[in-house]
Amino acid sequence: QQQPKVEANILVLGAENVGKSALTVRFLTRRFIGEYVGTESIYTHNVTVDGRETSFSIWDSVCPQNPNAQNCITEDQLRWADGFILVYSICDRDSFNVARQQLQRIRQMKKRHGPVPVIIVGNKRDLQHHREVPSQEGRMLALSSDCGFFEISAAETYHGSLVVFHQLLEAVRENRSSG
Ligand code: GDP
Ligand code: MG
Numbered sequence: 001q002q003q004p005k006v007e008a009n010i011l012v013l014g015a016e017n018v019g020k021s022a023l024t025v026r027f028l029t030r031r032f033i034g035e036y037v038g039t040e041s042i043y044t045h046n047v048t049v050d051g052r053e054t055s056f057s058i059w060d061s062v063c064p065q066n067p068n069a070q071n072c073i074t075e076d077q078l079r080w081a082d083g084f085i086l087v088y089s090i091c092d093r094d095s096f097n098v099a100r101q102q103l104q105r106i107r108q109m110k111k112r113h114g115p116v117p118v119i120i121v122g123n124k125r126d127l128q129h130h131r132e133v134p135s136q137e138g139r140m141l142a143l144s145s146d147c148g149f150f151e152i153s154a155a156e157t158y159h160g161s162l163v164v165f166h167q168l169l170e171a172v173r174e175n176r177s178s179g
Helices: 020-029 075-080 093-113 135-144 159-176
Strands: 006-014 041-049 053-058 083-089 118-123 146-153
Touching: 006 020, 006 075, 006 093, 006 159, 020 053, 020 083, 020 118, 020 159, 053 159, 075 093, 075 118, 083 093, 083 159, 093 118, 093 135, 118 135, 118 159, 135 146, 146 159
Parallel strands: 006 053, 006 083, 083 118, 118 146
Antiparallel strands: 041 053
């Protein structure tokens, strides 16, 4: 007997220029193209994961330069998402602060609507010589709020983006079966 299709709405968040689109497009096409349009997009991606037919809807968001980054996440986005990918750049301290603020906003929502899986991603790992955020800080932020954590380079590998989306999918499925 065939199992029902798994559906997951994934919201990709983070400051401007951290590689949200690069990460998303890597997962969708396996490629890194270097330049991405700055507009918001929702993509549908049908694949088989662990033998299960899976339909990802991926919302590649846009966060304008904003001193209060929490405000660039809308109620609609929060309601829509089954899971979040929160991206910062390891060579941009400000983007880490934005991620922290956005995590706060997701947490507030969790208080009202129950737990939602989050994966924190430190991107641009290839730019070690420009690093401003030690791995340990990213890991601690994730630990303190029960999130997954990865450092990746969307520019260098497909594997990192694959692991991020698959891990989040697994968390979304667990979250459903326990709720
Ligand atoms: P977004 O604004 O968060 O969607 O960021 P983009 O995906 O548009 O990427 C912003 C810039 O960073 C682009 O010039 C990308 O080519 C570059 N970029 C994205 N990911 C990486 C990475 O892993 N390493 C490096 N070196 N550059 C990256
Ligand atoms: Mg983008």
